[in-house]
Amino acid sequence: MTDHMTIDHEVGKRITGADECALVQTAYARNPASSLLRARLAVLLMRNDRFDDVIALYADIDPDSLDFAEVLVLANAHMSVERPDDTARAAALATVAFERADQGPQRAAALAARGKAQRRLGHIEAAEQSLRQALAHDPRNKDACKRLASLYFDSGAPERVLDEMAQLDAQGVGHSRLFAAQTLALAQLGRIDAAREQDGWDRFAYRGMLGTPAGFDDLDTFNAALAAELLTHPGLRYERYGSASEQTWRIDAPATGESPRIRQLLDGLAGTIDAHLVSLAADDHPWLRAQPRAGILHSWCVITESTGFETWHVHQFGWLSGVYYVQIPEGIATGTDAAGCIAFGIPEDMVGDDAAQAFGSTIVRPTAGTVMLFPSHCYHRTFPHGAAERRICVAFDIWPG
Structure with missing residues (x-):
């Protein structure tokens, strides 16, 4: 633990x-x-x-x-x-x-x-x-x-890259950019097993359903209320420079103003994160060694219409990251291709097609009410869903406090 x-x-x-x-x-x-x-x-x-x-x-x-x-x-x-x-x-x-x-x-x-x-x-x-x-x-x-x-x-x-990161590690540095760089360098050198071990997604990722917040009969009812709150949020904007989002709507600070449903969600996420961390077996993985004693739950909302997606990225300021799916078009939940899904792997444009293919990718099909957690250094991306209905999710990080 x-x-x-x-x-x-x-x-x-x-x-x-x-x-x-x-x-x-x-x-x-x-x-x-x-x-x-x-x-x-x-x-x-x-x-x-x-x-x-x-x-x-x-x-x-x-x-x-x-x-x-x-x-x-x-x-x-x-x-x-x-x-x-x-x-x-x-x-x-x-x-x-x-x-x-x-x-x-x-x-x-x-x-x-x-x-x-x-x-x-x-x-x-x-x-x-x-x-x-x-x-x-x-x-x-x-x-x-x-x-x-x-x-x-x-x-x-x-x-x-490995030499530079080793020098930083020797100085007690441990953050998502360093861990991600080590994963990519190992993969590019053909050390695929070591790259997967460094990445740690298979070991440390979590997927489960959020518990129904107080005052709601079921999670579907809560999600409908949360979606309505987000779609009318005063901070809703289209795209943001420097982010991984392409052709998306977003809310940079969902808890702004009167946002009772988002606050309930954040309370539930904090409990889910806490339980997941307790379940992790203590070992010498560098990501676990870098766990902060205190963390700040930072969140934002991403809303994609048919053509929106996220490019390969990590979360630079986080230690643990995650996403909660509020609303998912039916075609995503029942589909058989990658449309609207999230993928975990490594970017081809940085390590080459051969290394990325050898490392492999994991496609996760989202469903409304699902919480996903993963180390902030794990590369991930999403795919356009092509549906008329919006795909709504709340992404979040644990920032070292």
Whole structure:
């Protein structure tokens, strides 16, 4: 049995991110001399994918007056618009942010951003140097870990990935990006059994039905009420930059405002997670060794119409991840192909078709009321379902508290 981990809910806000952004924008218009309001507005604009608005916000601001955080936000805004001139500007701003950083994690964040920009510009050696320096300043920087591993995969050097990850492990680092990189490197080297052992999906995944929440006669009735709450949620938006979702609707913070059904769901999920962790036999697997003593249950909602899907991804900030299926089109539940299903495996574009095929994939057919749990480093994807009815699920992570 693993050590007991306490699980707390993420604190819900009364208003959506878009509404908060509008309020701060109004406040800043009335007090444009406030650097605090400006910095908060920039962060909120970024969360709402308004990258050009961030750039415009700083257009008339002397860069020498900005602190580390604002320079880095501006760098990320230029990076996110994905225009060549903006990418070059992002690299330059990341260097400025590095110069203004006053601690290791800040320096690492700036260098990771610079490495991303340099790689996009085709400056591979410079990108590698920036990313390695980032990990020297903060070995726990997930962005630098992810990008350095990806750079080595692109150059056909999985042994370098294993070497880098071993050095991080020796420093006590353990997170989903590191574990995922080890799985991919082992698979690309043809060490399939070791890759599957490192991945651990077969050992640690869970699938079961949620218990019926209080006040409902059955789970179908609860799911109908939950679906209605989600489909009318004020935070419903179409897509989000940087996520694995394609052609999907999503709610970034379902517990915002009056959301009684989602809160009941989160209570039930916390209990399911707790029971699953208690059932796990203690051993020396690196994922179990990295279990936090306290965790925050972070959730979001994904709603897909006929063409929506999720690309291969892991959950960078989580230790344990999962999904609850609220509404599933009938054709998915009774189908015989992969339409609307979730798959666990490894991405072909990172390790090659042969390694991905040798590693194998597991297709799981969702049904309404099902809870799935799995380590956050396990790669997964979904397929378009092609149905008129929406596929609704609530995804979640346990973030180290």
